[in-house]
Amino acid sequence: MAVNRIVGDRAHAMATTTATMKEKEEDATSKKPFKRRSRLIVRLGSFLIVHSILFSVVCCTAGLIALILLPVLANNTYISENALLPGSANPMFSIQDVVEAKKFVRDILDTSVTEEGRRIEIPRLIEQRVVDVGAEAYYHKFIADGAQFHPLHFFSCAPSTSTMETNNSCSSFGVNSVGIIRAPRGDGKEAIVLVSPYNSENIQLSDAVSLGLAYSIFSFLSRVTWLAKDIVWLAADSQHGEYTAVSAWLKDYHTPVFFSDAGKVDFGMCSVKDIHRQWENKLFKENNPNVFKRSGTMAAALVFKVTESKERSERDRLDIYAEASNGQMPNLDLINTAHYLAVHRQGLKVVVGMVDSLLHSTCLKFVGEILQSVGKLVKILNPKWKFGITSAEFVEGTSTVARSIFNQALGVPTGPHGAFRDYQVDAITLELSPRVYLHNENAQSAFLLKSGRLIEGVLRSVNNLLEKFHQSFFLYFLTSPNKYVSVGVYMIPFALLVAPLPIVAAALFSAGKRKGDNLEDTSNEVAEAASGSDSWKWIHAAKVVFMIHLWAGVVSLLPYHISQISGMDSTARMSVWVALSVTMLLISYKIVGSPYLCSSTDGDWEILKAVTVAVASIGLCLMSIINFATAQIGSMLLVPMCLMVRPFKRRSQVALSLRFIVLAFNLAFGLLGFPPVGLMMWKGLFEGFAKVSVGDFWDQAEFLWSWNSATYPYLLWIHLACWVLCMHILMHP
Structure with missing residues (x-):
């Protein structure tokens, strides 16, 4: 009797368990599929990309304020050892x-x-x-x-x-x-x-x-x-x-x-x-x-x-x-x-x-x-x-x-x-x-x-x-x-100035790709052409950026050979340097192609700007490892110029007054961001503008490369190259 009771209890338990499992399966099939939420870092990145303009304004303003407050944040010196x-x-x-x-x-x-x-x-x-x-x-x-x-x-x-x-x-x-x-x-x-x-x-x-x-x-x-x-x-x-x-x-x-x-x-x-x-x-x-x-x-x-x-x-x-x-x-x-x-x-x-x-x-x-x-x-x-x-x-x-x-x-x-x-x-x-x-x-x-x-x-x-x-x-x-001012304090202004660059690059790339994808909704023929070119637009932009930086590297080697020519003053040598640089840039356009060739879609300039901004952020970060002070001064000129530049002929839905302000800032930073003008402004600030002349940039450049200063390759390989790319974007059709 006891054996029969035990067998019956086990059978009842197994039947109850089977019924419960069937009920759970029915409930699971009746409910909607569960969606896993993305990670916090991904959601934060998406939020910053969507609000990239506000993020850039806040970071750049905070960076400049932090730079001004460096004397306030300074500590008294003491003997550590x-x-x-x-x-x-x-x-x-x-x-x-x-x-x-x-x-x-x-x-x-x-x-x-x-x-x-x-x-x-x-x-x-x-x-x-x-x-x-x-x-x-x-x-x-x-x-x-x-x-x-x-x-x-x-x-x-x-x-x-x-x-x-x-x-x-x-x-x-x-x-x-x-x-x-x-x-x-x-x-x-x-x-x-x-x-x-x-x-x-x-x-x-x-x-x-x-x-x-x-x-x-x-x-x-x-x-x-x-x-x-x-x-x-x-x-x-x-x-x-x-x-x-x-x-x-x-x-x-x-x-x-x-x-x-x-x-x-x-x-x-x-x-x-x-x-x-x-x-x-x-x-x-x-x-x-x-x-x-x-x-x-x-x-x-x-x-x-x-x-x-x-x-x-x-x-x-x-x-x-x-x-x-x-x-x-x-x-x-x-x-x-x-x-x-x-x-x-x-x-x-x-x-x-x-x-x-x-x-x-x-x-x-x-x-x-x-x-x-x-x-x-x-x-x-x-x-x-x-x-x-x-x-x-x-x-x-x-x-x-x-x-x-x-x-x-x-x-x-x-x-x-x-x-x-x-x-x-x-x-x-x-x-x-x-x-x-x-x-x-x-x-x-x-x-x-x-x-x-x-x-x-x-x-x-x-x-x-x-x-x-x-x-x-x-x-x-x-x-x-x-x-x-220790490194833990003075790196804050630089970090705040550079932080918007990768966010803006991602936002621009997404915007440019969306504008290219919108062409698929017009007609099948246009969609086929766009789908073939859209996947290669970023490669064309990367080729343009690489070509400009390669040109800047060649330009940095010219002063040594120009200095071997006797009987020329600083102004004449500077003129020869500029003429050779412009000629080499035009020749490179004939060989590789102008950045204005592939401009059939509305998002080309945004992808070009995205690659430019990304390269500028990489260059500034690398320069901060070699000479932080150079990267700090460079970020004050290069970051606003890269963030604010947009095609001059591109119409916008914003008010006319705001468009005029943006254009004024583009021209101002484009002028100050040009290395010869920027160096002349710094010299005028430190020594007085009465002593500034056209040949001063040649003298400063010769002084830097004769001392093997890393500031010289930065000015040409990074700063000048990014300035030329920004001018391309400004004049983009």
């Missing part, structure tokens, strides 16, 4: 060291009366003094090449220099004097480099004081016991340029030599044999100073020189130069250390460079007053919010950050310290200016004492480091000597 300990020890540089410096200055001025004394006696005098303090000394011979065009070296920098034995003409040679102090507490694996440039062709009092200050510091360091890193003093012969002398020495320092007679002068190869024979007899015969000597890895480098400022001030002045090739900057801790010691220990006035024309701008003062009022209101609402800034601080901060961005965007070093950044060595240039004339003996002594103690303090801080600079920022803009 605790091991630096600036000012923790009392300075040991004394009056006795100042006396030695002044004596050395007198010896230099006495020996520099004749040309032979300048070219021969000063290096020998430096070598003798270095040997007298117990350090190692040698001479480094180099020659300076002219401006060289290296198309593949744009992202490295450095005008080339050669050693004496590799050149057939030794008419432009120079000799650096080098001294090395082996650290008593070190192992010879690290070194700190001191550089004091001087012009051997024309020794001025400021050059002599620079050498005297450098020698007194070097002599002082030879007696201290706290050195843990070797000290290398490079007295750079800057008759052919400060950067050239330092770069030549650094190149030989980091290049291994495997033959015994490396660095010796081959007088049989020189065109002026008598002069070099005098150098051989008088300069290179004692203590074997012709052997290149090295120390360890460079921890940091300090370039310092004394100049006489035309403007008198209440305090001695210190100008800090930090920009290197292609926007590279030294670690911010090195600048902070020099600034802290100069202001809080020696009472110097520190300057990092400003745009003088912006200091008197009425518009900036008006914006500063508005921000000052907003800051007061914010402080009333919440005293903890730090948004306050005075109008004067805003104007000075804007002027300083504009100079910082411009120097980085130019991509050319602002001093010989830039040669060290090419070897990943942190370096800055300190330009010291006394408040009175150097001929005043008492003022000169006080100035030398302050300067010596400043350099001693910086060296002592770097000497404390157990590793290279790494704690603080390498990517930053300076708004004042004690305020900076």
Whole structure:
């Protein structure tokens, strides 16, 4: 009985389950099929594409406002590396060291009366003094090449220099004097480099004081016991340029030599044999100073020189130069250390460079007053919010950050310290200016004492480091000597300006494709023609964009060949460059085809603009990796031009006044976006429009490619090419 009951229960359960499953199947068949919702990122992208115009206006406006607010968003500088300990020890540089410096200055001025004394006696005098303090000394011979065009070296920098034995003409040679102090507490694996440039062709009092200050510091360091890193003093012969002398020495320092007679002068190869024979007899015969000597890895480098400022001030002045090739900057801790010691220990006035024309701008003062009022209101609402800034601080901060961005965007070093950044060595240039004339003996002594103690303090801080600079920022803009804008802040304006480009490209491509697809509804014949051409419209647009960028690449190589033609000024060379560029563009149209050929449908110009905008966004993003300042300035001109351009002849349903405003903006950005005009506007802003001429663009272009600045290929490969494409769209039928 129990068995029958169990079997019956199981049968009943199976029947119930089968009935339930049938009911579910019937319900499922009766309901509509379930639609899976798309992901949030897809829906957000679709929403932005539909509202691309509003999104572009909001992002561009916010980007420009964020760029203006950079001085407000700046932070106070601080020492990130605790091991630096600036000012923790009392300075040991004394009056006795100042006396030695002044004596050395007198010896230099006495020996520099004749040309032979300048070219021969000063290096020998430096070598003798270095040997007298117990350090190692040698001479480094180099020659300076002219401006060289290296198309593949744009992202490295450095005008080339050669050693004496590799050149057939030794008419432009120079000799650096080098001294090395082996650290008593070190192992010879690290070194700190001191550089004091001087012009051997024309020794001025400021050059002599620079050498005297450098020698007194070097002599002082030879007696201290706290050195843990070797000290290398490079007295750079800057008759052919400060950067050239330092770069030549650094190149030989980091290049291994495997033959015994490396660095010796081959007088049989020189065109002026008598002069070099005098150098051989008088300069290179004692203590074997012709052997290149090295120390360890460079921890940091300090370039310092004394100049006489035309403007008198209440305090001695210190100008800090930090920009290197292609926007590279030294670690911010090195600048902070020099600034802290100069202001809080020696009472110097520190300057990092400003745009003088912006200091008197009425518009900036008006914006500063508005921000000052907003800051007061914010402080009333919440005293903890730090948004306050005075109008004067805003104007000075804007002027300083504009100079910082411009120097980085130019991509050319602002001093010989830039040669060290090419070897990943942190370096800055300190330009010291006394408040009175150097001929005043008492003022000169006080100035030398302050300067010596400043350099001693910086060296002592770097000497404390157990590793290279790494704690603080390498990517930053300076708004004042004690305020900076980090990469996390200044990339916001660039991101806001570039963000609309891919969205607008997608919206334009969709709009152009829809207009092409609408032709299928008219007739079967037109639909067949449209369906065959619509799928290839984007390929034609990509071909046009590729052709224009290829033309821009060829145009970028023309200036080097034009510069070989003698007897032409800058204006004539610029005219030849423009004529050849236009001719090559017309020839490329004959070979590849004009962008106006395939214009049978209404959406062709939109697809061409979509590809142009996409390529512009890629070019700006790539340039931001190489030189962010160049990409930032380029985005301010290129993004509005690419977003607002539309065919001049294309009729629109909008009001006439709005069409007129759009046309005015197109013409304005088309004019300012043209590289020669844009560069002339920047030069007029920084130097005054009275100095602007037609040949200035040629001079600037020649200056950029001779220094292998990455800004040069950007201006032509990306900016000029996009400008030409925008002009094609503007004139599209």
